[in-house]
Amino acid sequence: MFSAIRPAASTLSRATRTRTFMSSAAAQDKVVAVLYPGGKYAKRQPKMLGSVENELGLREWIESQGHELVVTADKDGPNSTFQREAKDASIIITTPFHPAYVTKEIIDNAPNLKACVTAGVGSDHVDLEAANARKIGVYEVTGSNVTSVAEHAVMTILVLVRNFVPAHNQYAKGEWNVAEITQNSYDVEGKVVGTLGIGRIGRLILQRLKPFDCKQLLYYDYNQLDTATEKQIGCERVEDLEDFVSRCDVITINAPLHAGTQGLFNKKLIDKMKPGAWIVNTARGAICVKEDIAKALEDGQLNGYGGDVSYPQPAAPDHPWHKMHNTWNPELGGGNAMTPHISGTSLDAQARYVAGTKDILERIWGKKTQVEANIIVENGKYVSRSYGQH
Numbered sequence: 001m002f003s004a005i006r007p008a009a010s011t012l013s014r015a016t017r018t019r020t021f022m023s024s025a026a027a028q029d030k031v032v033a034v035l036y037p038g039g040k041y042a043k044r045q046p047k048m049l050g051s052v053e054n055e056l057g058l059r060e061w062i063e064s065q066g067h068e069l070v071v072t073a074d075k076d077g078p079n080s081t082f083q084r085e086a087k088d089a090s091i092i093i094t095t096p097f098h099p100a101y102v103t104k105e106i107i108d109n110a111p112n113l114k115a116c117v118t119a120g121v122g123s124d125h126v127d128l129e130a131a132n133a134r135k136i137g138v139y140e141v142t143g144s145n146v147t148s149v150a151e152h153a154v155m156t157i158l159v160l161v162r163n164f165v166p167a168h169n170q171y172a173k174g175e176w177n178v179a180e181i182t183q184n185s186y187d188v189e190g191k192v193v194g195t196l197g198i199g200r201i202g203r204l205i206l207q208r209l210k211p212f213d214c215k216q217l218l219y220y221d222y223n224q225l226d227t228a229t230e231k232q233i234g235c236e237r238v239e240d241l242e243d244f245v246s247r248c249d250v251i252t253i254n255a256p257l258h259a260g261t262q263g264l265f266n267k268k269l270i271d272k273m274k275p276g277a278w279i280v281n282t283a284r285g286a287i288c289v290k291e292d293i294a295k296a297l298e299d300g301q302l303n304g305y306g307g308d309v310s311y312p313q314p315a316a317p318d319h320p321w322h323k324m325h326n327t328w329n330p331e332l333g334g335g336n337a338m339t340p341h342i343s344g345t346s347l348d349a350q351a352r353y354v355a356g357t358k359d360i361l362e363r364i365w366g367k368k369t370q371v372e373a374n375i376i377v378e379n380g381k382y383v384s385r386s387y388g389q390h
């Protein structure tokens with residue numbers, strides 16, 4: 001059984017703001033939302049709806065429906081605002097960017113809980129088995145930020161292959177040494193690029209790479225595309241995982257985190273890759289074994305690793321991915337294209353996942369069926385075909 005993974009206690013985050021409001025009408029549902037702290041940036045940028053300060057822009061509407069809303073960023077540990085407030089919540093809203101880990105224990109201690117809504121895409125931070133055992137619906141805003149992630153992944157592929165990070169860092173230091181950078185700078189043209197997972201994001205990435213004239217665009221997925229779509233994208237399926245990784249110069253990971261993908265990219269699999277290949281992972285940090293990635297960079301088996309996801313989140317200061325580097329430009333951060341979890345929460349994406357979250361709530365309160373693509377589990381069953389073969 002796969003359980004929502006617990007973060008280390010050392011990653012406890014501080015409460016940014018908690019506001020509770022009861023409308024004068026009898027509250028029907030208590031909604032607890034865990035969002036990322038926006039601080040002065042959220043004040044400066046009101047479009048940052050995904051922050052705790054801006055409350056998804058939904059407070060007024062939720063309260064006008066007669067419901068209660070609690071918003072917090074304080075999410076980890078039994079004394080956190082989230083874990084205390086979750087006990088009598090009917091609906092929990094979370095975001096992958098600052099994930100509240102909705103464990104079996106939290107679910108078991110929340111007798112009124114009927115739905116978990118992910119404001120974004122990727123619901124691995126909810127224990128889906130525990131949700132099924134209680135027939136709690138887990139919904140997400142499918143498709144809301146897939147273009148944003150695909151853009152980030154393509155950018156990261158380019159950044160790594162062309163050796164951009166060391167080039168920029170060198171220039172910012174006031175230096176000019178062409179050879180120091182070009183010793184490890186290539187073109188994406190002519191490379192074999194493969195995606196693990198050919199869902200919404202995987203296929204958008206390959207579509208965006210088509211004009212780069214890669215040698216081959218490959219994919220590995222138990223869900224196969226139809227021939228017409230493969231032809232339109234110009235990609236080819238590889239059935240065997242080791243065969244797939246051994247053929248790629250660049251691997252982009254675009255599958256959800258579940259029992260079949262957790263720790264998949266470990267030393268054993270990385271050793272099957274072409275020496276000097278690149279990995280871009282915007283899916284979930286725990287799909288890769290963090291120590292094995294850092295070591296492979298150090299040993300030269302990997303040339304670069306980039307993405308925006310770590311486990312747990314926020315990544316602790318001693319997480320090896322903050323400082324890892326390759327053998328070519330160690331002092332300039334060569335081979336490291338990591339960012340905090342930002343790809344799927346561009347301001348454009350936030351507007352879309354907020355609209356989708358509102359739609360999911362409206363359907364819950366209006367007793368309407370959910371859009372099928374948004375349902376991960378419901379009535380004790382997996383509806384999504386992306387969380388392993390159930």
Ligand code: NAI
Binds near residue numbers: 120221
């Ligand atoms: P999707 O559900 O459209 O596609 C996922 C694909 O992965 C499916 O085709 C599925 O069959 C495949 N898959 C599942 N297990 C696999 C395995 N073991 N091996 C190979 N393929 C496998 O999902 P979408 O929208 O493409 O998103 C993918 C993931 O990306 C999300 O689950 C989430 O974890 C992550 N994501 C990250 C974001 C970010 O901000 N960094 C934002 C949005 C999504």
